[in-house]
Amino acid sequence: MELLEILFDKIDIKHGVDFVKKVSSNSEKITKINSNIYPDLTVDNYQNFTFKSKDNGTVYFQFKNTQLFDYYFKYFEIIIVIIENDIELNIWLDSEETKNIHLNDFILFCQEIAKDLNTPFYYCGIEPAYDKNTQFFSYLGINAQCCW
Numbered sequence: 001m002e003l004l005e006i007l008f009d010k011i012d013i014k015h016g017v018d019f020v021k022k023v024s025s026n027s028e029k030i031t032k033i034n035s036n037i038y039p040d041l042t043v044d045n046y047q048n049f050t051f052k053s054k055d056n057g058t059v060y061f062q063f064k065n066t067q068l069f070d071y072y073f074k075y076f077e078i079i080i081v082i083i084e085n086d087i088e089l090n091i092w093l094d095s096e097e098t099k100n101i102h103l104n105d106f107i108l109f110c111q112e113i114a115k116d117l118n119t120p121f122y123y124c125g126i127e128p129a130y131d132k133n134t135q136f137f138s139y140l141g142i143n144a145q146c147c148w
Contacts, residue, residue, distance in 0.1 A: 001075075004095040005129040006110055009088045009121040013051050016080050016089045019116050020061055021047060023078065028065035035059040037082070056083055069112055073097050089117060092127065107137060114139070 024030055024047075035041045037057030041049055051059070059080045066076040077092040091113070098106060106124070114122050125135035 002095045003127045004093045005127040006091040007123045007129045008117050008119050011087050011117045011119045015117045017051050026067045027063040031064050032062040
């Protein structure tokens, strides 16, 4: 499986957690949660868990059968990365599940997520999305750039 990554940069932890809850409520179930900074975080307690942005590390969520905006994904992963209060949220999708979505529609999909996360900074491409060689498009707060 080739992973399509959408990386949203410079987010607030609260917006990230709210987005995870939104995805969860639009998914059949959370199949896995893993974190190297919150060892007590589980599928059963994540909704009431207290996340602190000062902790460095990662929080990983895997979802099954997710409907987000107008799109359905069997495979949907989110990883929140916190380094020195710089927080990014990465979404990983099976690239096969996105091949029938027109690029302009997918850019609008990413814009909607960016609104939810309150960030103007995002990248999309084959993992790693921030790499210009694997990037399809980015938005860095000023204008969008397509890389193909």
